[in-house]
Amino acid sequence: MTLSLETIIYLYLFVSFCIILFNIGCIIIRKKEAKALEKRSLNYKKLIQDHIEEKNIDSLHKEYLQKKLKKVNHLTAFHHAVTMLLKEDYEVRAYLKRYEEVFIYLIQIYMTKESVYQAYFAYLMSVYRICDEKEKNFITANLLEMTKDPSLYTRENAMKALISFGNAENVVNAIKGIERLGYTYNKKMLTDDLLEFKGDHEELIKLLLENLENFDILKQVGIINYITFKSGNDKIKTKFYQLLIKEETAKDIKLAIIRFFGKFQEEKVKELLKEYIKKEDTNYWEYAAVSAFALKNYQEKEVKNILIEALSHPNWYVRKNAAISLAKMKLTKNDVQKIMDKKDKYANEILSYELKKQKKGV
Amino acid sequence: MLEFGKIFLTIVGLFFAIYLLLYSTYLFLSAMVGSLILYRNRHRNLMKNQIEHDFFVPVSIIVPAYNEEITVCHTVESLLGLDYKLYEIIVVDDGSKDETAKKLIERYHMIKTNRPIHRQIKCKNVKEIYETTDYKVPITLIRKENGGKSDSLNMGINASNFPYFICMDADSTLQIDSLKNIVRPVLEDESIVACGGIIRIANGATVRDGIVCEYHMPKNILVAMQVMEYDRSFLASRIFFDQFNGNLIISGAFGLFKKECVIECGGYDTNNLGEDFELVTKLHVFCRRHNYPYRIKYIPEAVCWTQAPDNLKDLCKQRKRWNVGLTQSMLKYKEMFINPKYGFVSFISYLYFLLYELLSPFLELFGLFTMYFAYKLDLLNVPYMILFFFIYAVYGGLLSVTTFLARVHVENLKISGKDILKAIFLAIFEITFLRFILVIVRFCSFFGRKKKTWGSIKRYNVEETN
Structure with missing residues (x-):
């Protein structure tokens, strides 16, 4: 037994020594690679500068790029060169657009490589933005395929590339593809991605609304949050109102819609929000809290009275949001007196804090 | 015989x-796993395989402080320089006897307010609250009755406005991208309830505006040996445990937590000297008991620089405190001992901490x-x-x-x-x-009285640590 133990320790020693050699090897190789990258980047920079002013495609240059950029280390150097030139305010985008065929060729190559390299290629597409919103070509088709990849990073980078191109239909198809495959899409990430969309937001919103109920709850919330930032036209209001009054609609979706109506007022929704606040049932506290915050833009006496009552709600968040909303409204001396007369220490405390905060910016 | x-x-x-x-x-x-994972992560990051967003999730950074007049302003200054948009800073002064609060109030022109605090976790009473919104992010200073680090963290959780919080030490410095790196996994996986970062020893490093300008092994041999020890933990063990969701500790110097989850399991235990170990173990127990899908992640790219004891006396005090905390937590959660319900967390992590x-x-x-x-x-x-x-x-x-x-x-x-x-x-x-x-x-450490107090080591202004 002790002999075996020694043998195992020797084996571990050997492998640990190999790992040390590996790490030392990494140090040496990385130093060499860094020098090689710098040299290659400068070469590509010069090469791009020589062709940047041309109006036509130089076929030799095109073939050279197609041949070299198949290798990741060359692609990395090329990207470094492009980044340097962008910083120096060169018209690199026009050059990249002119040599779009190079990237059409390269995307086929990179689609056969590992996910990590596909993600990198997709990232470059999002930075270069060589396709515009009218295009549906080989690049966009392959990026759509990448949005179905098991790797989250490949999906995200491909999505960002499609978003940067600005074609609404491609973006919506990508989300549909992700939904079909059952991949999650963090609602915050989805909202942020959609906000970065470079094309026609109205068109995008129209398509998203048409497909809204086909998505899972998280995606629906992400989309509603995005729409809240961008637009509140009558069509959206009608659609969201329908969802809000439907009993089967999930809670998270309803709460997101309430926040939407906090920004874009609607009379019939106002009545609903007032009802939510009045409910003291602990199962509905989130509806009450979000409604209390949403009502801040509904400047009328009845709303004010309901919010004043809500200052004594059993739930802390409802009281807080009611105080925030009241602080944003114009409170008269009578309103303030009404609150003081309630002799509710917590109500007075929270409202006076929010009023001071509103007044002084603290 | x-x-x-x-x-x-x-x-x-x-x-x-x-x-x-x-x-x-x-x-x-x-x-082996540590080296391979770090190699893979670095390669992935170079190939832009990471989530990059302008607005991540909003975070409250809680800094409990006790007699930290030397370092607290520097810590807050470094937090203001983070490359992140949505966060707030909450400093909880746990009844300091020095000028911790005064330094902050004067430096940041803070104004006294009557901010109500939602006390979801029990903690000692508030004496005063100061706030300012004149800087990049809101800064809040809560002066409270002395109750220990755990109690201060619980106060910070009660006061926080955001769904995630970070606990940090008042003598620590984050790198400019630390907050972004520790939050990033939350966008990737919604089941994450906690993330730990890597703690590096600041003695020997020059960190300016959140960027490491210079680094070398500390001159002090005792500190240099601690560097080796920390590397064994943070560049190996924790990465290994992370592969099966088995980390039982996230360092109190830098950890991200989902507030709702921490409140549901009762917050930090004020009777435990190793509050960091206790909370993470509690999260494992809580989530498994309630069958919540959960993940506790470790992110070696999220870096926090902190001071290490440079003399044997302080080092022994620190390790004694850690060991007492470990003992308390292991006994408190002894249900994890060889329990199939906990899977690898029981059969590898818990057993490792118990035996080794x-x-x-x-x-x-x-x-x-x-x-x-x-x-x-x-x-x-x-x-x-x-x-x-x-x-x-x-x-x-x-x-x-x-x-x-x-x-x-x-x-x-x-x-x-x-x-x-x-x-x-x-x-x-x-x-x-x-x-x-x-x-x-x-x-x-198993013998003698267990004092429930803040640990104290000699503090240096960070620029002096080189």
Whole structure:
């Protein structure tokens, strides 16, 4: 037994020594690679500068790029060169657009490589933005395929590339593809991605609304949050109102819609929000809290009275949001007196804090 | 007697053979996995395989402070420089006897307010609250009755406005991208309830505006040995445990938590000296009991720089406190001991901490006793024993150097030839010398009164640590 133990320790020693050699090897190789990258980047920079002013495609240059950029280390150097030139305010985008065929060729190559390299290629597409919103070509088709990849990073980078191109239909198809495959899409990430969309937001919103109920709850919330930032036209209001009054609609979706109506007022929704606040049932506290915050833009006496009552709600968040909303409204001396007369220490405390905060910016 | 001695020593020998084999295997696996994962992560990051957003999730940074007048303003200043948009800073002054609060109020022109606090977790009373919104993010200072670090953190959680919070030490400095890096996994996986970052020793580093300008191994040998120790933990063990959601600790100096989850399981335990270990273990127990899908992640790219004790007395105080906290938590959550419900967390993580951290002082002393017993019975093969210790020391030292060198895969940290030589020298010295001192300290921590107080080590202004 002790002999075996020694043998195992020797084996571990050997492998640990190999790992040390590996790490030392990494140090040496990385130093060499860094020098090689710098040299290659400068070469590509010069090469791009020589062709940047041309109006036509130089076929030799095109073939050279197609041949070299198949290798990741060359692609990395090329990207470094492009980044340097962008910083120096060169018209690199026009050059990249002119040599779009190079990237059409390269995307086929990179689609056969590992996910990590596909993600990198997709990232470059999002930075270069060589396709515009009218295009549906080989690049966009392959990026759509990448949005179905098991790797989250490949999906995200491909999505960002499609978003940067600005074609609404491609973006919506990508989300549909992700939904079909059952991949999650963090609602915050989805909202942020959609906000970065470079094309026609109205068109995008129209398509998203048409497909809204086909998505899972998280995606629906992400989309509603995005729409809240961008637009509140009558069509959206009608659609969201329908969802809000439907009993089967999930809670998270309803709460997101309430926040939407906090920004874009609607009379019939106002009545609903007032009802939510009045409910003291602990199962509905989130509806009450979000409604209390949403009502801040509904400047009328009845709303004010309901919010004043809500200052004594059993739930802390409802009281807080009611105080925030009241602080944003114009409170008269009578309103303030009404609150003081309630002799509710917590109500007075929270409202006076929010009023001071509103007044002084603290 | 001799026969009994032989049987006894055979059984003990077998026990220690298995014990050491398992420990060696664990060290080896963690060093190997650590290096490979760091290599893979670095490659992925270079290939832009990461989530990059302008607006991540909003975070409350809670900084509990007790007598931190020397470092607190520097800490807040470094937090204001973070490359992140949505966050707030909450400093909780736990009844400091120095000018911690005064320094902050004057430096940031803070105004006294009557901000109501939603007390979802029990904690001591508030004395005063100061706020300012004149800077990049809102800064809140809460002065409260003294209740300890855990109590202060609970106060910070109660006061926080955002769904995630970070607990940080008042003498720590984050790198400019630390907050982004520690939050990033939350966007990737919504089941994440906690994320831990890597703690690096600031003695020897120059960090300006959140960027590491210069780094070398600390001149102080005691601190340099702690660097080796931290690397074994943060560049190996924690990465290994992370592969099966098995981390039982997120350092109190820098950790991200989902507020709702922490509140549901009762917040930090104010009776526990190792609040960081206790909270993470509690999260494991809580989520498993309620069948919540959860993940506790470790992110080696999220870096926090902190000061390490530079004298033996402070180091022993610190380790004694850590060991008391470990003991308290292991006993409190003893249901995790060989419990299939906890899977690998029970059979690997909990057992590791039990056998190789908590009980190791006793086992090692027992080992020394049996060696003496064997020697007395003339059953000890002394040359073989010496050879075995030598091999083990070399093995331990080699693994320390392996994990030290794994830092080549971590961005922004260069290693000089001088540092490598120093690491090789210290690796053997740390395994043979410091380790035994700390075993004695840990053994002694089981006896004597357990004071529930803030730990205190001598503080330096960060610019002085070089």
